[in-house]
Amino acid sequence: MLFKQFIPSFLRPVLLQKPPFFASSQILRLLNPSLPPPCYTSNSLTPDAGLGVFASSSHPPHTPLCLYAGVHHPAPPLTTTPGTDYSYPPTLLGPLGKSVYGINCPEIGGVLDYITPGQTPPKWHSDSNPNAIGQFINHSPSRSSECNVYPVSFLWSSLPIHNKSKISRYTIPNYTSQNCLWYYDPSTDIKVSRSSRTIEEEDDEGEISERECGGIVFVTNREIEEGEELRFDYNLGKREDELPDWYER
Numbered sequence: 001m002l003f004k005q006f007i008p009s010f011l012r013p014v015l016l017q018k019p020p021f022f023a024s025s026q027i028l029r030l031l032n033p034s035l036p037p038p039c040y041t042s043n044s045l046t047p048d049a050g051l052g053v054f055a056s057s058s059h060p061p062h063t064p065l066c067l068y069a070g071v072h073h074p075a076p077p078l079t080t081t082p083g084t085d086y087s088y089p090p091t092l093l094g095p096l097g098k099s100v101y102g103i104n105c106p107e108i109g110g111v112l113d114y115i116t117p118g119q120t121p122p123k124w125h126s127d128s129n130p131n132a133i134g135q136f137i138n139h140s141p142s143r144s145s146e147c148n149v150y151p152v153s154f155l156w157s158s159l160p161i162h163n164k165s166k167i168s169r170y171t172i173p174n175y176t177s178q179n180c181l182w183y184y185d186p187s188t189d190i191k192v193s194r195s196s197r198t199i200e201e202e203d204d205e206g207e208i209s210e211r212e213c214g215g216i217v218f219v220t221n222r223e224i225e226e227g228e229e230l231r232f233d234y235n236l237g238k239r240e241d242e243l244p245d246w247y248e249r
């Protein structure tokens with residue numbers, strides 16, 4: 001059995017990776033407006049937790065249920081000083097401090113952030129795709145029976161989306177960061193920006209030529225019932241005194 005705390009941090013993304021038990025076509029279903037959304041947002045059952053996400057019907061284990069809307073900040077190059085905290089680059093700091101809507105992408109590197117100052121592409125808002133509501137799922141520790149989904153990150157370019165015009169689909173709810181600070185290396189005081197756009201540049205035939213952009217899908221870890229609130233383990237890698245009051249390890 002693997003115990004997270006005994007695994008060096010650089011090996012954790014590899015050793016703790018969840019096997020993808022689902023087919024990529026199941027992610028594409030979440031782009032299809034003719035299929036009923038598997039979940040919806042409503043007030044959380046946890047008092048004062050704000051919104052939560054609920055299952056519209058029962059679902060078997062290993063079912064992708066919803067996407068996480070937001071901007072993908074790819075991992076910085078390996079030449080960056082080891083230990084650079086790119087999980088929370090200054091781009092992710094909102095006016096009230098660190099964003100609570102950032103999520104790590106261990107399988108592909110980088111982070112996905114729903115609220116990034118200076119980035120307001122209208123298409124990644126969940127109004128465009130009712131299945132892009134994963135950013136509203138609340139926390140539960142993984143040992144709890146309430147923890148019923150887990151996030152899996154992937155590159156949109158790895159999915160078989162070859163001809164946009166052939167797919168009647170909702171909007172893909174993710175972009176890569178562009179024209180903004182990408183990461184900050186505190187040891188050298190170097191700030192690096194991402195300036196070029198690398199995704200969803202359509203050619204004349206409507207093909208999506210490039211989508212080196214990350215996405216996250218939430219997958220059931222067991223059978224869940226209709227109306228159950230979805231929860232996953234935020235697994236916040238912070239010191240005890242930095243954790244919010246509501247957070248339970």
Ligand SMILES: C[S@@+](CC[C@H](N)C(=O)[O-])C[C@H]1O[C@@H](n2cnc3c(N)ncnc32)[C@H](O)[C@@H]1O
Nearest residue numbers: 046049050051052100101135136137138139246
């Ligand atoms: C990613 S957001 C989740 C969506 C959020 N409930 C909303 O309405 O926007 C994370 C925030 O939700 C709240 N939250 C998440 N899990 C919680 C829990 N188990 N208990 C209380 N609040 C929680 C906290 O305010 C946290 O900062």
